[in-house]
Amino acid sequence: MSVRLAVVGGGWAGLAAAVEAVSLGAAVTLFEMAPTLGGRARSLPAGPTPGDHALDNGQHILIGAYADTLALMRRVGANPDELLLRMPLRLRYPDRETLRLPPGPPALAFLRGVLGCGAWAWGDRLRLLVASTGWTMRGFRCDPASTVADLCADLPRDVRDDLIDPLCVAALNTPAAQASAQVFLRVLKDALFTGPGSADLLLPRQGLSALLPDPARAWLLQHGATVRTGRVQQLAATGRGWAVDGEAFDLVVLASSLGEAARLTRDLAPAWSAVAGAFEFQPIVTIYLESVGSALPAPMVALRESATEPAQFAFDLGQLGQQPGLFSLVVSGAGPWIAQGLDATGEAARAQAMRRLAWATPPRIVRVLSEKRATFACTPNLARPQASIAPGLMAAGDYLAGPYPATLEGAVRSGLAAARSALQQSGRPAPHRGAVDGQKRR
Missing domain, CATH: 3.90.660.20 (Protoporphyrinogen oxidase, mitochondrial; domain 2)
Incomplete structure (x- = not known):
């Protein structure tokens, strides 16, 4: 008999966990409190008035370094090449062009992009290259208590205004004066120096639900998973596993929002709940x-x-x-x-x-x-909860302890890892992913 696994939360982390668990042979039930899947990255229905547009609940940018997100899209039948417009990193302002990265090996592309940025004085370009060389030599690590403003205080004002501040607020959604320099450096490392195309911008050509939530839902249903909507009221430990609103499961991946995760674990894991509930x-x-x-x-x-x-x-x-x-x-x-x-x-x-x-x-x-x-708020030395809550109960979400800010890639990676870890803990190893080969599980 297949391991019964519940995923509580149908955002990108929960979808990743559900797809991975199904691929590994588990019998999955996905619970989502909202009427539609996708969490904070989904499309909203068009309004009742003729001519009303179907809008996303916010604008999202993906980048070429989002390897796990792009792979998950392909796994559920969504083609990133068709759904995303890929373009080199380019910070174009209404009055001038600033940094634009050409194709090629990442270090060389960054060097060429900085040297070719005519909006900055030669001395400013050289100071940025010296600073970035220092970051590289230190392994993209710094004092954990430093902010991005601290890290970049010696850079020229134009470089900070044109490049550092917009990248910081776009990636960390936290102003440079408050944002963690260590997390920012990790983002720069992965985006600018990982491999060719890692810094490319991937802009959605369709609504966000078309990128993952809708195709993932269809894939899950096709492969025998169950999808339910409505708020989960209670998560409880039983002698042999877990109960989600009274329904028995062997394992649970908790992929809900921070507030919901803190609520559902308040009595089960008070220390974990307290950390999850303390976020700004x-x-x-x-x-x-x-x-x-x-x-x-x-x-x-x-x-x-x-x-x-x-x-x-x-x-x-x-x-x-x-x-x-x-x-x-x-x-x-x-x-x-x-x-x-x-x-x-x-x-x-x-x-x-x-x-x-x-x-x-x-x-x-x-x-x-x-x-x-x-x-x-991605601030220095932020206490973030661990993925493991209790035996057989794993968390998934972009807020978990790790090197990344709250991004779609962070959410997807956490979901994949949670499903794998939960099944490894079960004592009944799931079949290899090849067990799901495109045919509906029976």
Whole structure:
């Protein structure tokens, strides 16, 4: 008889865990509290009014270094080459081009990109190369208590404004003055120096649900898994395993949000629950604009935030093959703006876009969306919970202890690892992944 495994949470971590567990021969039931899968990276249904757009709950960027995410997409039948627009890392502002990485071996591409950045003075380029050489020689490690602002304090202002600050807030969703330098260096290592194409930007050509949630759900159902929606009320240990709302399972992978994970483990594992419940969060706000006949200079344009201009990036969804004339502005690390209200944030971002970008017709706000707990605040020396909660109970999520910030790749990797570890603990080794060969399990 197959090992019965429950996955609680249907975000990208939970989907990865469920697919991996099915591939290893387990009988999987996936529980998701929301009506649709995908967690914080999913598509929302179109509104009731004719002409309403189907929007994502936020704009996401993948990069070429997301090897496990891209492999998982392919495993469930989603073709990244068709669903994602791959383009070299390019930070293009409305008024000037800054760093742009050419193809080739990563170290050489970075060297050529920095030396070719005419927006920076020669001395500034050399100082960045010296600093990055030092990071490399130290194995991309630094004082764990350092912030990104500390790490880069000696870099020229233009380099910090044009490169460091936008990369930090995009990758860690935490301002440089608060963000962990150690985590930032790990992101730079994997993105810029791992292999050819690792720093490439992968921009969704379709809604986020088409990238993984929808094809993963179809794959799971095809291979005999069960998918249920509705909030799990109780997780309990039994003499022979675990019970999810009274239903018996041998193993559980807890892949829910931090708040739900802390709630469900409060009595089972108080120490683990306390760590999970102590996180601070950073919000992200996405402002959707519509301007008929308009187009940005590129599919993605960097913007400079200020006390009056909140957005750091603008995306032309028409150039990405989605809705012509539809644009998204992203405000990461949006805590101060959330405090002013979504209406004020949306209007400030629209005014910023009006000043900084050219429009054929005045842009109007379609919708302002916020994820108030989009990511944890990625600060130095942050205590993060371990993956193992109790025998037969594993956690999965981008918040777990590890070297990465809250990213889709971090979520997927944790889900894959949780499924493998849980099955190894079961005492009944699952068959090799080849047990699932495209035919429905019986």
